[in-house]
Amino acid sequence: xxxHLIEIDGLRKTxxxxxxxxxxxxxxxxxxxxxxxxxxxxxxxxxxRILLGLMRADGGSARLFxxxxxxxxxxxxxxxxxVPGDVTxxxxxxxxxxxxxxxxxxxxIDESRRAELIDRFDLDPSKRSRDYSKGNRQxxxxxxxLATDSELLVLDEPTSGLDPLMEExxxxxxxxxxxxxxxxxxxxxxxxxxxxxxxxxxxIRAGRTVTTGTLTDLRRHTHSTVRAVxxxxxxLEGMPGVSDVETGTDDEGRHxxxxxxxxxxxxxxxxxxxxxxxxTLTVTPPSLDDLFLQAYAGDETLVGAR
Amino acid sequence: MSAVHGVxxxxxxxxxxxxxxxxxxxxxLIGVMVLTGSSIAALYDTPEKVAGYAASLGGxxxxxxNGRIAGLDTLGGVFANEFGFVMSFGVxxxxxxxxxxxxxxxxxxxxLELLLAARVGRYAPLVAAALLASAAVVLAGLGIGAAMVxxxxxxxxxxxxxxxxxxxGLVFVGLTAVAAQVVEHNRAVWGIGLALAVAxxxxxxxxxxxxxxxxxxxxxxxxxxxxxxxxxARWWPLALPLAAWALLLVLAFWLRGRRDVGSALVQPRRxxxxxxxxxxxxxxxxxxxxxxAVIGWAVGGAALMAVFGSLAQEIVDAVLDNPALGGFxxxxxxxxxxxxxxxxxxxMSTFLMMLAMLVxxxxxxxxxxxxxEEESARMEVELSSRRSRGGWMATHLAIVVVGAAVIxxxxxxxxxxxxxxxxEDDSWVGELLxxxxxxxxxxxxxxxxxxxLFGWLPRGFGLAWAxxxxxxxxxxxGPGLGLPDALLDASPYLAVGQDVVGEGAxxxxxxxxxxxGAALVAAGFVGLRRRDVPVR
Ligand SMILES: Nc1ncnc2c1ncn2[C@@H]1O[C@H](COP(=O)(O)OP(=O)(O)OP(=O)(O)O)[C@@H](O)[C@H]1O
Ligand SMILES: [Mg+2]
Numbered sequence: 001x002x003x004h005l006i007e008i009d010g011l012r013k014t015x016x017x018x019x020x021x022x023x024x025x026x027x028x029x030x031x032x033x034x035x036x037x038x039x040x041x042x043x044x045x046x047x048x049r050i051l052l053g054l055m056r057a058d059g060g061s062a063r064l065f066x067x068x069x070x071x072x073x074x075x076x077x078x079x080x081x082x083v084p085g086d087v088t089x090x091x092x093x094x095x096x097x098x099x100x101x102x103x104x105x106x107x108x109i110d111e112s113r114r115a116e117l118i119d120r121f122d123l124d125p126s127k128r129s130r131d132y133s134k135g136n137r138q139x140x141x142x143x144x145x146l147a148t149d150s151e152l153l154v155l156d157e158p159t160s161g162l163d164p165l166m167e168e169x170x171x172x173x174x175x176x177x178x179x180x181x182x183x184x185x186x187x188x189x190x191x192x193x194x195x196x197x198x199x200x201x202x203x204i205r206a207g208r209t210v211t212t213g214t215l216t217d218l219r220r221h222t223h224s225t226v227r228a229v230x231x232x233x234x235x236l237e238g239m240p241g242v243s244d245v246e247t248g249t250d251d252e253g254r255h256x257x258x259x260x261x262x263x264x265x266x267x268x269x270x271x272x273x274x275x276x277x278x279x280t281l282t283v284t285p286p287s288l289d290d291l292f293l294q295a296y297a298g299d300e301t302l303v304g305a306r
Numbered sequence: 307m308s309a310v311h312g313v314x315x316x317x318x319x320x321x322x323x324x325x326x327x328x329x330x331x332x333x334x335l336i337g338v339m340v341l342t343g344s345s346i347a348a349l350y351d352t353p354e355k356v357a358g359y360a361a362s363l364g365g366x367x368x369x370x371x372n373g374r375i376a377g378l379d380t381l382g383g384v385f386a387n388e389f390g391f392v393m394s395f396g397v398x399x400x401x402x403x404x405x406x407x408x409x410x411x412x413x414x415x416x417x418l419e420l421l422l423a424a425r426v427g428r429y430a431p432l433v434a435a436a437l438l439a440s441a442a443v444v445l446a447g448l449g450i451g452a453a454m455v456x457x458x459x460x461x462x463x464x465x466x467x468x469x470x471x472x473x474x475g476l477v478f479v480g481l482t483a484v485a486a487q488v489v490e491h492n493r494a495v496w497g498i499g500l501a502l503a504v505a506x507x508x509x510x511x512x513x514x515x516x517x518x519x520x521x522x523x524x525x526x527x528x529x530x531x532x533x534x535x536x537x538x539a540r541w542w543p544l545a546l547p548l549a550a551w552a553l554l555l556v557l558a559f560w561l562r563g564r565r566d567v568g569s570a571l572v573q574p575r576r577x578x579x580x581x582x583x584x585x586x587x588x589x590x591x592x593x594x595x596x597x598x599a600v601i602g603w604a605v606g607g608a609a610l611m612a613v614f615g616s617l618a619q620e621i622v623d624a625v626l627d628n629p630a631l632g633g634f635x636x637x638x639x640x641x642x643x644x645x646x647x648x649x650x651x652x653x654m655s656t657f658l659m660m661l662a663m664l665v666x667x668x669x670x671x672x673x674x675x676x677x678x679e680e681e682s683a684r685m686e687v688e689l690s691s692r693r694s695r696g697g698w699m700a701t702h703l704a705i706v707v708v709g710a711a712v713i714x715x716x717x718x719x720x721x722x723x724x725x726x727x728x729x730e731d732d733s734w735v736g737e738l739l740x741x742x743x744x745x746x747x748x749x750x751x752x753x754x755x756x757x758x759l760f761g762w763l764p765r766g767f768g769l770a771w772a773x774x775x776x777x778x779x780x781x782x783x784g785p786g787l788g789l790p791d792a793l794l795d796a797s798p799y800l801a802v803g804q805d806v807v808g809e810g811a812x813x814x815x816x817x818x819x820x821x822x823g824a825a826l827v828a829a830g831f832v833g834l835r836r837r838d839v840p841v842r
Contacts, residue, residue: 013770052690074694082690090595091491097580105587105691125579133587148595154690 003030005152006051010060012044012301013207020046022207022270023060028185033178035185035198037286039296043207044187045085052082053083065152069173070098081106081150083141085187089129095140096125114147120169134161153177153184159193171196171223191288203295210295215288222286223260226269230255231277239272241265254279308429309563312426316371316434320408327407328442331400335392336449338779343389343457345787353553356733359384369514369624370617373526373654376536382459386467389450391782392509393471394526397443402499402551404442406411408435409486410495421656432483432562436555439479447472463535466544466834470529473547480554487561497602504606509612515620525550576827590692592705596672600709607664607717607720609795611703614657615724618650622729625649646729654725654738654836658806660800662745665710666752666798670770680840703757703827708748718742737807745813747819754826761833764841 006028013021021043027295028034038044049055050062054075064076089098099118118125121139129137138161146151159170167190170277174184174197188194195202195215202212211218223243228234233255236245241262248256255276261269266283273281315600320833321328350356360378372390377383409432434757455461478499485498510527521527531543570679584590626645688698722738722789756770763769780789781799794800 021747049686052686054686054689054840056836073689074692077690078692082687084686086683087687088684090599090684093581093585093594094577094579097581097585100581102687105688105693107626107691126577128577140449152565210515210524 004028005030005065006034006065006185007063008047008051008060011047011050011057011061011062011168012059013043013050013055013057020207022059024204024207025184025209025212026202027188027212028183029200030183031181032199032262033184033186033197035194035201036204037184037189037194037201037292038045038204038271038296041105042204044204045156047204048082048154048185048187052077052080052154052222072170078107079150080154081145081148082150082154083145083156083158085160087141088139089132089137091130091142094128094130095123095132095136098129098140099147100146102141105148106145109144110149114143116171117147120173122290130292135166137302138162139166141221141298142170146177151183153182153186155184155189157189159190160188161186167193174215187228193289193293203292205296218291219286220263223262224266224286225284226257226259226261226282227274227284228257228273228281229279230257231279234272236269238266238271239265239269242269254274309427309429310433312430313433313437316426316430320431320434320438324404325408325437328404328438330406332386332442332446332449334775335396335400336453338397338783339385339389339393339450339453340395340456341841342783342787343385343453343459345789346384347381349788350381353713356381356384359387361826363387370511370614370621373510373530374514374517375530376539377463377535378535380460380463380535381457382454382463382467383513385454385457385459387784388532388786392750392779393474393529395503397446397471397475397508398478398503400446401439401475402496402503403445403483404439405479405482406492406495406499407484408438409483410489411492414490414492416529417593420453425726429559429562431838432486432558436479436483436558439482440551442477443475443479444472447475459752460535463539466504466532466539466541467534468672469534469544470547471670472536473544473551474525474529476551477547477554480551480558483558484554484561487565503607504610507647508610512613512617515617515624519763588698588701589705592702595675596705596709599672599675600712603664603668603709604713604716607661607713608720610664611657612723612724615721615726616728618654618725618734620728622649625798643731646731647808650729652805654721655741655803655807657721658718658738658741659781661714661721661742662748663801664717665714665749666774667743668713669706669710669749669752670756672709673703673753673760673780674767674770676702677764680764681841681842686840689839692813695839696831699757699760699831699834701755701820705728707753710753714742714746715739716748728747741807744802744806744816745799747802747816747823751798751819751821751826752823754823754830757830758826758833759830761830761837764837 001275006026007028008024011021011024012019019255024043024047026036026047036044036047046055051064051069056070056178065079067303069076071267084208086146089095090101092247093101097117099114100109103114121143123136123139123143127136129140132140138158142158143205145155153174159167160221171193174186178184184197186194200212200214201218203210229250231254233247234257236242236247236257236259242259242265244258244260246258250256257273259269270281319366331557350359357379363378368387372387372394375383375387375390378387412431447468447470450471451464453468454464454467481502482495482499485495489495489498506524506526510521510524510530510618511529512518513524514530521530527549528543528546532541533539582590585594606675622645626649676685679702685698691693718739718741719735722735725738726732726734752770752774754801755773759767759770777797777799780794780797784794784797784800785804794804798819801812801819803809803812803815
C-alpha cells in the first residue's frame with residue numbers, strides 16, 4: 001500500500017446551484033499532520049464529508065487508506081476518528097457519558113488516556129452537556145477522539161471556542177499523537193496552531209486547491225519586503241524578481257527605497273543597494289499571516305507554489 | 307434602555323421568521339370551519355333536519371368528547387359541535403406552538419442571546435411573542451365566527467363563539483409563556499402545554515357528562531358556558547379567559563425578571579460521569595433518547611383512555627335514558643348487556659381511534675427526532691464509525707416501534723380496564739385490546755411515510771405533519787359530513803374499519819396499509835443509503 005492515507009484528485013461537488021468543490025486536490029501522507037486551510041465556505045467540511053463517505057462526490061476521485069470512502073465506508077471507519085466542526089452533544093447526558101459514547105463510535109478507548117486527557121483539558125465530566133460552554137463542549141469531542149488509538153484523526157476546526165491555555169494543551173496532545181505515528185488532517189483557521197503542528201498545509205479557496213506544501217516551501221514562494229535608505233540613487237530598473245519599487249528622498253537628500261523581492265532576488269537586490277551606499281536596511285520575510293491573507297484573498301502569485 | 311425597548315423590532319423579527327407557521331395555523335383553523343360549515347349547511351338544509359341533529363348524536367355520550375353544546379337545535383350549535391374536537395386540541399396546540407417558538411425555542415438555540423446583546427430590552431422578546439400569538443388566536447377566533455355567519459348561523463352567536471374560541475387560545479398563550487420561564491427546554495414547554503390541554507379537556511368532559519360544576523375548572527368548559535347558541539346565551543364568562551390570560555402573562559413577566567437568559571427556574575443536577583454498559587450500545591443510546599417521550603406519551607394516553615373508559619356506564623345510562631333511543635334499543639328485546647354493547651361499540655371505536663392518532667403522532671415525532679440527530683451532527687459522528695447507515699436507522703426505528711407498541715398497549719389496557727370496571731364486565735378488556743390491535747396498520751403506514759421522507763426528502767419532513775392533520779380531520783369530520791366512502795378510506799384511521807369494536811376490522815384495509823407502509827419503510831432505507839449526510 002502506498003503511504004498516502006488520503007488521496008484526492010479533481011474532486012467536484014455541487015449542491016443545487018452552489019459549486020462547493022471545483023476540482024480539489026489533496027494528498028495526506030502517513031504520519032504527517034496536514035493543515036487544511038481556506039476561507040469560510042471554501043469547501044473544507046464538504047471535502048471531509050466526502051472523505052468519510054457521508055457525501056457522494058459528483059466527480060473526481062477520493063481514496064482513503066487506498067479504498068473507496070463511499071463504497072467501503074464501514075470498513076475504513078474502523079481506522080479513524082472524526083470530530084465535526086459544530087456538534088451538539090446529547091443534551092441530557094453528562095460530558096463523561098458523551099465521551100464514552102463518542103469513543104465507542106471511534107474505536108477502542110484507552111482508559112488511562114481518557115482520564116489523563118480529562119485532567120489535562122480541565123473538564124468536569126459530571127456536568128450535563130447542555131450546561132457546558134462552547135469550549136467545554138468542544139473539549140468533550142476532542143477528548144473522545146484523542147483517547148482512542150485511531151490511525152487517522154480527522155479534525156474539522158477542532159479548537160474553535162478553546163481558550164489559549166487549552167489551545168496549548170491541544171497542540172501538545174496532537175504533537176504527542178504525531179510522535180506515536182498518528183496521521184492528522186486538521187482543518188483550521190488558527191494560524192499559530194497550524195504553524196506549530198502542521199508538517200504540510202493545503203490552502204483551498206472556492207473549492208480548489210490554491211497551494212500545498214511545507215510552510216518553508218510556501219515561504220520560499222512569497223515576496224520579502226525590503227526597505228532601505230541609501231546615499232545614491234540605486235539602479236533598480238529592470239531587475240528581475242523585484243517589483244513594487246517606490247523611491248523618494250528624505251529631508252537630508254538621501255534616497256528612500258521600498259521594494260518587494262522574490263526569494264531568489266533578495267541577494268542581488270541587497271547587492272545593488274550596497275553599491276548605492278546603504279544608510280539603513282530592513283528585509284522583512286513574509287509573515288505567515290501575509291501568506292494566508294494572500295492565499296485567502298486570491299493572490300495569484302502563490303499559485304506557482306504547487 | 308428600558309426593559310421593553312425594542313418590542314417593535316422583536317415583533318418584526320418574530321413575524322419575519324415565523325409568519326408562515328402563524329398564517330398556516332390561522333388559515334387551517336378557519337379552513338376547517340369553512341369545510342364543516344359548507345358540508346353541514348348542505349346536509350341540514352331545513353329547520354326540521356337541524357332539529358333532528360341532536361337525536362342523531364346518540365344522546366349525551368357526545369358531551370364527553372365535545373362538551374355540552376347549547377342550542378344543538380340551531381345551525382350554529384351543530385357547527386360548534388362538529389368543530390368541537392378540532393377546537394379542543396387545535397386551538398391549544400396552535401397557542402403552544404406559536405408562543406413556544408419565539409420564547410423558549412429561540413432562547414434554547416441561542417438566537418435570543420444574540421438579539422438581547424443588541425439593543426433589545428429584556429422583556430421585549432416575551433412581549434413580542436405574546437403579542438403575536440395572542441393576535442393570531444384572536445384572528446383565528448374571529449375568522450371562525452365569520453365563517454359560521456357566512457353559512458347562515460346566528461350572527462351574534464357566531465361572534466360569541468369565535469371570541470370564546472379565541473379566549474381558549476389566549477389562556478394557552480399565557481400558560482405556555484409561564485412554562486417557557488419555568489423549564490429550560492422547548493420539548494419540556496411542549497410537554498407541559500400539551501399535558502395541561504389534555505387535563506383541561508378531560509376535566510371538561512367529565513364535568514359535561516355529569517353536568518357538574520367541574521366544567522368551570524377547565525378553560526375548555528368556559529367556552530361551553532357561554533351557551534353560545536342556546537336561549538340562555540351570555541357574554542360574561544368571556545371575562546374568565548381574559549383574566550386568566552392577563553394574570554398568566556403578568557406571572558410570566560415576573561418570572562422572567564427573576565432569571566438569566568438561557569437559564570430556567572428549575573435548575574439541572576449533576577450526574578454520573580460514566581456511560582453505563584447499556585448506554586454504550588447503539589440500542590441503549592437510542593432507548594435513552596426515546597425513553598422520556600415514550601413514558602410521557604404512554605402516561606398521557608393512558609390518562610385520557612382511563613377517563614373515557616371509566617365513563618362507560620354513565621354513557622350507557624345517558625343513552626338509555628333518552629326516551630327515543632332507549633325505546634328503540636329496548637324494543638329489540640335484547641338484554642341490558644346487548645344494549646350496552648350496541649351503544650358502546652361505536653363510542654369505544656372512536657376512543658381507540660383517538661389512541662391510534664396519539665400513537666401515530668408519537669411515531670411521526672420520534673422519527674422526526676432523526677432529523678435532530680442529523681442537524682446536531684451526532685449522526686455524522688455515528689456514521690463515521692463502524693456503523694452502516696441502515697444499521698443506524700434500524701436501531702432507532704426498532705426503538706420507535708417498541709415505543710409505539712407500548713403507548714398503544716398501555717392506552718388500550720387503560721381503556722379496557724376502566725371500561726370493564728365501570729360496566730362490571732371483564733370481556734371488554736380483551737375486546738378493546740383486539741380493537742386496538744386492529745389500528746396497528748395506521749402506525750405502520752405513518753412509519754412508512756416518515757421513513758421514506760427521511761430517506762428521500764429530509765427537508766420536507768414537515769409534510770408528514772400535514773398528512774397527519776388531513777388524515778385525522780378526515781376521520782373526525784368525514785363521517786359526520788356524509789363524505790363518500792372512497793374519500794373516507796383515504797384516511798388510514800377509517801380504512802382499518804369505521805367501527806372496529808362493533809363491526810370488526812377491514813381486512814383489505816389492513817393489508818393495503820401494512821404492505822404500502824412496509825414498502826415505504828424499505829424505500830426509506832434505500833434513500834438513506836444513497837443520499838448526502840447531512841442535508842440541512
Ligand atoms: N448540505 C449542504 N447543502 C447545501 N449547500 C452546502 C451544504 N454543505 C455545504 N454547502 C455549501 O458548500 C460550500 C462549502 O461549504 P463547506 O461547509 O464545505 O465550507 P468550509 O470550508 O467548511 O467553511 P467554514 O470555514 O465556514 O467551515 C458553501 O458554499 C456551503 O454553503
Ligand atoms: Mg466547515
